[in-house]
Structures are given as structure tokens and as C-alpha cells.
Amino acid sequence: MSSDGRTRRPTIYSVADRAQVSIATVSRVLRRPGEVRPATRDKVLQVVEELGYVPDGAARSLAVKSHEAHGLVLPELGGPYYADLLTGYEQGAAEGGASVVVLLTDGKEDVDLLVRRLAGRVDGIVLMGAVQVSSATVSSVRGKLPVLALANSHEESVESFATENVRSAQELTTHLLDVHGRRRLRFVGSPDTADDVEDRYAGFVAAHEAAGLEAAPPVAAIFREEEGPRVASLLLEGGLEADGLVCANDELALAVMRHLLAAGVDVPGEVSITGWDDVMAARYVTPGLTTVSQPVRELGRQVAVRMRALLEDRSSAPEQHVLPTSPVIRQSCGCP
Amino acid sequence: MSSDGRTRRPTIYSVADRAQVSIATVSRVLRRPGEVRPATRDKVLQVVEELGYVPDGAARSLAVKSHEAHGLVLPELGGPYYADLLTGYEQGAAEGGASVVVLLTDGKEDVDLLVRRLAGRVDGIVLMGAVQVSSATVSSVRGKLPVLALANSHEESVESFATENVRSAQELTTHLLDVHGRRRLRFVGSPDTADDVEDRYAGFVAAHEAAGLEAAPPVAAIFREEEGPRVASLLLEGGLEADGLVCANDELALAVMRHLLAAGVDVPGEVSITGWDDVMAARYVTPGLTTVSQPVRELGRQVAVRMRALLEDRSSAPEQHVLPTSPVIRQSCGCP
């Protein structure tokens, strides 16, 4: 019978009427049960149950001046990175009783407008570095509610979180240089695309400098698998004289490796390959992909926790947080 | 200067004051700009810009009786399935101007309470089959707003969406039976866990019947990779006399295959393996994993579109939607 939302939702008034009490009492029963006489409380609760009453979130938010929700703005959800981030964040937010509103920007028209609108429905906003928002929007929003940036400082003085990049990239590169004696390494990825890629390239360069070598310029490539064939061809056709490829992420590394292998190139014999992220496929391919694993979930959780703190105490100073990452050595670098 | 939300958010009153008009006019400028004289409109818009005014979503929702948000309840976000679903749903919802509130239930205490609460903040709820909610909660919520179920009918008469399972599973099994001449197939997964697994097993059985054979009982296993070793051992130690494994999903298939290969078993020579989902790793492993690909993203989008329709017209009858899937033949089944 009772089909989809046919019946109008019961309000606090319906409950009050039915239970023969005032709406104040109903509210109390739900918020501070202790302050109400057991008898009335039970009566009210029974009616609440009968009617399946649930307080209207909007009305509640308006009254308590809190949306009890955080906004999470991500470019997309491909690959495990953002999904893990969201998972961690959702958990952290939920622990504080807040829900998460996700906004995926890829393919959307006016991201700025959407972010502004979002700002009207949540208590705080987390912005992934890779999303394209005008700094005007960011600072406008930032003036009204806490904004946290991820893997990128959208604007100086915006508090941000990130996973460590430079040092791990340097470690990885040094591993290729020293342990495997590589001398013609290339970095695959576009440092100007995102802050993390930039940092990874910086580590790549640092490793060379530390070894008294000169780092070659990066081989531009975006994050998608589609770039694999192109990069592989470059190498196969001699446009790229390399004995090692430090890729900006796993998708890229896997795609390149696959095409190289298909063309008969010996990986890691002739050329070492490394990635970044440690996606599931990284441990299933042959040779296993040497990469870097990041505590993405934990990152998400920490960001949420920090957001909750900011919501409590608006005055704390912006901090820059960096979480450690760990290299995962498999076989694609040359290790047994 | 203007740090995080230090300054209180401007309201429609602030704007009205500053622009020397009534709040009604401000509201009009934002909702129906055509009904206001250009001069005043511009003045108001300028103030809006100056103050960075954004209407409070809660107040607006209260006034228009719509949250302009949908709730999406998923168990978790591991693997590409739910992430793609969310991506598609978010897109579909966004096209209707609604945002998406995600609720991840795994690891949460009182899911029923959370779902009820969520029902107070959104206009409609989408429930993934795998989430553990009492049917009491479902029907209670269903009485107030539209509820759509995914890959499972939480309760008879709840409108649901799913991807096709039986037929594809039968096709896949028949492929193993006929093309590769397998005769001792086993299904890996627990049919009683979820509706889709049940359906896949049904297809497995149907294929056998169609070939005049008898299907072996399923080998219980959950979806996680951790089950790989266990199942592999069973086979290695002879507890499982099989020449083919039809796994409930890719994680399982990949994990089992890996352990079998590590133990020196010839896949697909001695034993064929198939999965379900077509995750990224499926095309990177060797041999490539034969599996079934589902239009998950499109599924998400369609669900969102349907939800929007329900929100418009509450009276339409519940329908059961099934989207087609397509087998992806690689090498793990025995094909070249």
C-alpha cells in the first residue's frame, strides 16, 4: 500500500498532536531525553515510531546553524586514489556525525558556480588540488567557511594536506641509479600538470644531482592509460634512449610496460619501470610493478578530523600537513 | 586577512540592506532575474558579488520543500564497481541540479539509524543491495520518499535496478563447456551472500543443464582477495578436482589464479579461470582474465535519471530494470 513517498512526511507537529504534547517536548525527547519524564517520553517515542518521524534536516540545520555535512570536491573517481580518499574522509566525517556531499567536477560546465552553491549546503569544503576552480571562488568561499586543499595549495595560505613526494621519488630514482646501475633514466609525466607530479620530478632531479649526474627533461604525458602506446612507441622508435622509466603513476607505468613487453622489450632487463600509487594491478602484473604506496585512506580520515577541528575552533592557524609514503619494491625495477 | 569563515556568512538581509532594496527583490534577482528592473538588478548583483553571498541551502530547502539532494547508500568503495556507480549517479543527479550524499555502511554501528537520518536530508534514497538494513527501516523510509534498490530487491515491491547475470553466466559457462571442453567446473563464490552471486550461479547451473550435465555445488568464498590462497590450496591439495573455475568476481579470480600460477599450475592449460567485473588488473595479468563487463557507470546514471522522474511524479508504478552485460574473452579461459 504505502507506496513511494505518497504520504506527506510527518512533522514535529504531527507527532506532538498525536502524542498530546507540545512540539517542544517532542524536540526534547529527541535531543535531551533526560530532561523529560519517562512516561511522556515513552509516549512520544511510540508515536515517533508509529509515524516513522524523522526530523527534517533542512529545518534542523536552519535552527542550529549547522549543516552537519562537509563538501568534498574531486575531479573524478577513476582509479583507487580518490575512492580511498573519499572512503577515509567519509569515515572521519561520520565519526563527527557529519555526512559527505561529493561533487565530481570532470565534464561539468561551470565548476565555480557548483562549488559556490555547494558552499551553501555544507559547513566546510575540501578541494582536491586537481580541480579547476578560479582562485576568486576559492577565496570567496574561504571567507565564509573552512576550506582544506589536497595535494596542492590552491592559493597560498589555504591549509593543505598532501602525501610526501620529493623524498620518495628521490629514493626510488636513487634505487634505479645505484642498485641497478641505470644511467639513462627518464621521468614520464607532466610536472606542470599538478603539484604532486612536479614534486616527484623534483625528487627525480635531486637523485641525479646527489649522484653527480644530470637529469633528463621529463617526457610529457597525462595520467591516463591511453598515453601508454605513445610513450612506448617513442622508446621503441629510438626517440627515447632510456634504460629506465620513472612514471608519474601506475596507470601510466602499467600501460607503457605492457606495450614494451608486447613489442619484445625486456623489462626490466633492458629498461626498468616504476610507477606511483600501488594500484591492485601493480601486484598482479609480471613483472610486478615497483611503485610507491600512499596512505590515502588515512589521509582522507585525517583531513576529515582536521575539518571537524576547524569547525569547532575557527581561529587555529593554517597548517601544512604531509603524510609519509613508502616505496614498494617489486620486479619491474630489476630486483629479483 | 579574511581567514576561514571568521566572518559570519552574509544573509539575504545583508544584501538587501546594502543594496537598499527588500529581501524579496534580492530573492527575485537570484531566481527570476527577468522580473526585475535592470538597474536594480545590477545593483543587487553587484552587492551579491561584493559580499560573496550564497543563499543558505537549508533555508532554501525549507522554503521550497526540496533538499535538491539524493542519498546513495553503499557498503564501501573498494574496487571499481561502486566508484563507477557513484560517478554515473552523481552525473545523472547533477544534470537535475541535485547533489549526492554518500553513506558508506561498512564498519558502521547502527546503519539503520544512519539511513533514517539520511532520509531527513535528501529527497530520495538509493540502496545498494549489499547493505545491511532492516526491512523495517526500508519500508519506513519508503513511506516518506522514493527508494531505489540496486542489484537486490531489499523488499518485494521496491523498484530496483540490476545488471544482467543469469544469461551472461550461462554464456560464459557454456563457453568453457563447449569451446574448451571442460567437464569438471566449479563455481567459486557464495550464492547466498548476494542476489547477483545467486544469479550467476543460477546461470552456471543452467549451462550445465543445457548441456545435459550436472553442476557441482558452489565453493563458498567471499569477494575479497584474501580468499585466493584458501581456494587455491583446496585445488592444489586435491580437495577440489576441477578443470575450470567460474569465480564470482575478478578479485577472487585474480587472487586464485595468481596462487595457482605460483604453485606451478598451468592456467588455462590445466584449469580455466573466469571472473566478473572486468577490473583494470584483468587486462594486465598474464594470462588475461576472461570476465564479464558491466555498464556500471551507465547503470548509475540511469538510476539517477529514474530517481529524478520519481521525484517529479510520485505515482508511477515500480519497475524492475535490467541492463545487459557483455562477456570479455581473454586467455584465462583457454582462448588464444
Next chain:
DNA sequence: TTGTAGGCGTTATCAG
């Protein structure tokens, strides 16, 4: 312990 009443920020109706 319980009820009354004012306020939260917007929208929308209805006069001017």
C-alpha cells in the same frame, strides 16, 4: 517537567 513564542534564512503570495 512542560508549554509558549521568537528566530533561523528563503521563497512566494499578494497588495501597492
Next chain:
DNA sequence: CTGATAACGCCTACAA
């Protein structure tokens, strides 16, 4: 075209 003003549903001093 613009301005009062009544909802919207809930919370919370303040009174009783």
C-alpha cells in the same frame, strides 16, 4: 516592478 509578510519545520531560552 517592488515591498510587506506569511509560511517552511525545528530548536531553545524563558515562563509557567
